[in-house]
Amino acid sequence: MKIFIITLLLATSLVAQDFKATNIKGDVKYRSGTSEVWVEVNEGTALGSDDFVITGAKSSVQIKGSKNIINLEEFTAVSISSIKTMSTDDLLLALAMEDMINAPKPNGKNNSSSTAVYGNKEGQNKNPDLKADDFGLKRLNGAIRLAKSGFKESSVVFAKETYRKYPDSRKIPSYRIFFAGILYEKGLYEEALAEYLDIAKLDLSKEEKSKVESQTQSINKILLNN
Amino acid sequence: MALNLKILPQSSFGLAGYWGLQESVTIPFYDYESNSSNYFGIKDWGISLQYGAEFSGSVNSSLYLLAIAKKLGNHSLSARFTPGYQKEFLFATGESIIINDTTTQSLEANYNYKELFGLGYSYRFNEQFNAGLAVRFFSQDFKQEIVKPVFGDTLYLVRETLDEKANMWNVDLGIDYIINKEFQLRAASINLFNFKDGFINEEFQGFEMNQNREALLMASYMPADFFNLHLLYETSNSFQVSTTGYAKGFTYGLTAFHDYYQEPYIAGVVPALGYRTDFFEVLLSGVKYFSERNSNASFSKFYEEGINNIINNRYSFDKVVLSLALKISSTPEKKVELINVDIVRDIYPTFYDKYIEQPFAYGKVLNISDKPVNIIPSVKIEGVTQDKIQSPSQMIAPGDTATVPFYLIIPDKYIIDKATLSYADFYVTTSSTEPDAQLQKAALINSINSWDGNVSNLRYFIMRDIDFSMNHAKSILSKKKSVIDTIPSAISVFIKSKILFNDFVKGLVYTSDPRATAEYVQFPKQTIELKGGDCDDLSVAYSSLLESVGIQTALVDYKEDSEIRHVNVLINTQLASSQAEFITNNDSKYFIRKNEQGKDEIWIPIETTSLTNFDEAWNVGVEKFNREGLEKLGIATGKVDIIDVY
Numbered sequence: 001m002k003i004f005i006i007t008l009l010l011a012t013s014l015v016a017q018d019f020k021a022t023n024i025k026g027d028v029k030y031r032s033g034t035s036e037v038w039v040e041v042n043e044g045t046a047l048g049s050d051d052f053v054i055t056g057a058k059s060s061v062q063i064k065g066s067k068n069i070i071n072l073e074e075f076t077a078v079s080i081s082s083i084k085t086m087s088t089d090d091l092l093l094a095l096a097m098e099d100m101i102n103a104p105k106p107n108g109k110n111n112s113s114s115t116a117v118y119g120n121k122e123g124q125n126k127n128p129d130l131k132a133d134d135f136g137l138k139r140l141n142g143a144i145r146l147a148k149s150g151f152k153e154s155s156v157v158f159a160k161e162t163y164r165k166y167p168d169s170r171k172i173p174s175y176r177i178f179f180a181g182i183l184y185e186k187g188l189y190e191e192a193l194a195e196y197l198d199i200a201k202l203d204l205s206k207e208e209k210s211k212v213e214s215q216t217q218s219i220n221k222i223l224l225n226n
Numbered sequence: 227m228a229l230n231l232k233i234l235p236q237s238s239f240g241l242a243g244y245w246g247l248q249e250s251v252t253i254p255f256y257d258y259e260s261n262s263s264n265y266f267g268i269k270d271w272g273i274s275l276q277y278g279a280e281f282s283g284s285v286n287s288s289l290y291l292l293a294i295a296k297k298l299g300n301h302s303l304s305a306r307f308t309p310g311y312q313k314e315f316l317f318a319t320g321e322s323i324i325i326n327d328t329t330t331q332s333l334e335a336n337y338n339y340k341e342l343f344g345l346g347y348s349y350r351f352n353e354q355f356n357a358g359l360a361v362r363f364f365s366q367d368f369k370q371e372i373v374k375p376v377f378g379d380t381l382y383l384v385r386e387t388l389d390e391k392a393n394m395w396n397v398d399l400g401i402d403y404i405i406n407k408e409f410q411l412r413a414a415s416i417n418l419f420n421f422k423d424g425f426i427n428e429e430f431q432g433f434e435m436n437q438n439r440e441a442l443l444m445a446s447y448m449p450a451d452f453f454n455l456h457l458l459y460e461t462s463n464s465f466q467v468s469t470t471g472y473a474k475g476f477t478y479g480l481t482a483f484h485d486y487y488q489e490p491y492i493a494g495v496v497p498a499l500g501y502r503t504d505f506f507e508v509l510l511s512g513v514k515y516f517s518e519r520n521s522n523a524s525f526s527k528f529y530e531e532g533i534n535n536i537i538n539n540r541y542s543f544d545k546v547v548l549s550l551a552l553k554i555s556s557t558p559e560k561k562v563e564l565i566n567v568d569i570v571r572d573i574y575p576t577f578y579d580k581y582i583e584q585p586f587a588y589g590k591v592l593n594i595s596d597k598p599v600n601i602i603p604s605v606k607i608e609g610v611t612q613d614k615i616q617s618p619s620q621m622i623a624p625g626d627t628a629t630v631p632f633y634l635i636i637p638d639k640y641i642i643d644k645a646t647l648s649y650a651d652f653y654v655t656t657s658s659t660e661p662d663a664q665l666q667k668a669a670l671i672n673s674i675n676s677w678d679g680n681v682s683n684l685r686y687f688i689m690r691d692i693d694f695s696m697n698h699a700k701s702i703l704s705k706k707k708s709v710i711d712t713i714p715s716a717i718s719v720f721i722k723s724k725i726l727f728n729d730f731v732k733g734l735v736y737t738s739d740p741r742a743t744a745e746y747v748q749f750p751k752q753t754i755e756l757k758g759g760d761c762d763d764l765s766v767a768y769s770s771l772l773e774s775v776g777i778q779t780a781l782v783d784y785k786e787d788s789e790i791r792h793v794n795v796l797i798n799t800q801l802a803s804s805q806a807e808f809i810t811n812n813d814s815k816y817f818i819r820k821n822e823q824g825k826d827e828i829w830i831p832i833e834t835t836s837l838t839n840f841d842e843a844w845n846v847g848v849e850k851f852n853r854e855g856l857e858k859l860g861i862a863t864g865k866v867d868i869i870d871v872y
Binding site for chain 1: 844863868
């Protein structure tokens with residue numbers, strides 16, 4: 001497996017940056033390190049790599065670093081340390097680390113519900129009984145924001161960690177399909193295939209099912225031709 | 227009478243030919259003539275006889291040799307009785323007397339040379355060197371008729387017989403140098419020491435055995451069991467060339483010999499064919515001379531030329547010899563050799579069962595038999611193990627060399643305060659209880675507090691004092707019984723861990739190892755009683771307290787810097803991921819691992835050197851784990867290891 005033959009070259013992007021919060025709207029809070037307390041984010045609040053930012057309903061914030069910038073919308077949670085560019089090799093290592101830490105595997109059972117928690121089409125599907133302010137869902141929304149801000153590799157790592165800590169969040173097909181798509185896009189076909197095969201066990205809509213099947217077939221062709 | 231006879235004691239000629247030095251056959255070695263070092267490839271007792279016939283017109287059969295050999299460790303002893311090693315010469319002296327009835331009667335002389343018995347000793351210094359000696363007893367029994375005048379009224383001539391016997395002891399030394407499996411060199415003396423009686427009668431002087439000092443040099447090339455090549459050279463300018471071998475129990479030998487004192491240049495051959503098992507050998511050999519044998523010769527010619535060897539001389543005849551050998555032994559023949567042992571791991575007594583899984587030494591074992599052999603390796607370490615510790619058996623094909631692992635079990639209560647140099651005796655046994663081969667190697671036994679720096683081995687320190695830890699932990703928890711009894715069972719493990727930590731750190735001081743080494747680890751009892759330790763000691767002690775009350779732990783090995791390593795503890799709270807909020811609202815303070823049943827469980831890192839309180843130790847542990855293990859991908863790159871205690 002590719003994961004095991006990659007040599008680590010930690011990118012300079014892993015070096016911590018200083019960030020500042022701007023364009024704050026509504027309920028935006030942050031938590032530092034091991035603190036149990038959420039603190040309100042104000043304009044210009046400095047954020048460090050061990051900080052975690054969360055937004056409430058109808059809230060948003062822009063987080064600016066010297067090189068990176070990200071806009072968080074409502075019901076979003078993101079770790080500042082995740083706002084970083086990673087190489088594909090780093091992503092592979094991080095995925096390998098998931099296995100090493102013994103990441104949870106899907107149980108293949110899903111009691112779906114129709115609660116929509118995410119404002120765009122990724123979330124407009126069958127979801128488990130999760131509320132919009134569920135921290136796991138907020139983290140997945142944050143992961144999507146990371147991806148859309150250009151931190152695709154980092155977003156996958158952040159999503160994977162979320163799946164591990166909030167197992168119910170794994171049951172939402174739309175998010176899973178989104179992050180599997182990133183793996184496919186990055187050429188990590190084996191990892192993407194494993195993810196699609198796992199997603200196929202969930203209760204999928206027709207569109208989702210079609211998407212998963214086509215992606216699976218596409219990857220199989222690629223792997224057969226290699 | 228000129229003293230020019232060349233009657234020498236036995237030198238290198240054997241009735242079975244020359245076979246070099248082989249463990250696989252024993253019969254040829256009862257011939258001291260070709261085995262001056264007296265090395266025997268037997269394990270205990272060996273008995274051999276040679277019975278043969280000489281074709282001198284009529285067939286004369288006799289028992290040539292009866293021998294017994296005994297091996298005692300590296301010592302080999304042997305004795306042989308050689309009634310057939312004799313040659314008798316009967317001559318008319320050329321004088322005659324006329325008896326009263328005018329008949330003439332010739333006077334006769336009889337010269338009888340015998341080798342009666344011999345004794346041998348050999349010592350095996352190591353795999354490459356043997357040395358030994360052979361002592362042989364010879365007898366020379368001479369008779370000669372003479373006419374003696376008797377003076378009286380009439381002059382009478384009376385026939386009388388002069389009869390005299392002279393004995394001789396002969397001592398020779400030999401050494402063997404086995405360069406390797408294929409090449410060997412041997413050297414021996416001929417007539418090195420002689421202790422003899424002289425003949426009183428002038429008539430017999432000059433007929434006695436000559437004892438010229440010579441040397442015997444032998445070389446063997448043995449590329450395969452079925453084909454060996456040998457060369458034997460005597461400094462008297464005689465030599466033998468032979469080929470020998472064995473396959474599937476059958477042995478063969480063919481020796482051609484050049485004798486300085488015989489014609490033609492290759493005077494004859496000694497073919498041999500035999501069969502051997504682990505218990506007996508039988509060998510049929512013969513001596514075929516290429517020249518016409520002399521059954522008659524004049525006394526004057528005998529006087530001029532003499533003979534040089536009792537059983538191999540110009541007056542010897544073709545022979546057939548049947549040799550039998552029995553290997554009488556309470557222990558079977560050696561089937562394997564232990565060529566070498568390499569100790570690959572230092573011995574840390576605290577890792578009492580580690581060497582069951584990982585061999586601490588490997589041996590090279592050679593199957594010297596012609597059958598597959600099932601070997602059982604075992605080891606005993608002086609002062610550490612009382613009995614031999616057996617390793618799994620292994621099958622070795624004939625002639626093959628196998629690498630054999632040696633495993634070890636150290637008694638779990640074995641105590642040693644300081645590192646000690648001991649000796650490990652390695653054994654390889656085949657079919658009996660007695661080892662076929664053994665080898666001794668020096669082995670360093672570290673103290674019980676010694677540690678090899680491998681964090682996974684800290685579990686031995688954790689578990690060694692588990693009884694103490696359990697009593698200590700229960701004592702602490704019993705004081706908080708009222709708290710524990712009232713909390714939800716889901717967070718019982720978490721609360722117990724907290725109570726134990728907060729009690730554990732009371733009065734503790736962080737101290738480094740003696741002489742700042744990282745190879746010394748305290749047992750939990752020592753850490754708690756001494757009230758101090760470094761990260762290894764504190765992690766071991768805290769983990770031991772938790773494990774003793776059934777709380778699963780793991781150690782985190784931070785290897786980010788090759789010089790300064792760090793260890794702390796992970797605790798399995800046994801909480802499901804959905805129960806995280808029972809202990810924290812910050813999801814960065816824990817991580818998820820699956821248990822054996824596939825169920826997700828929350829684990830938390832604890833920095834044991836943070837000697838304040840549990841919450842602070844948890845926070846410090848989390849920061850380090852998240853930074854080094856997760857953000858820097860240390861777990862993926864191997865710079866951070868999670869090692870389960872169980």
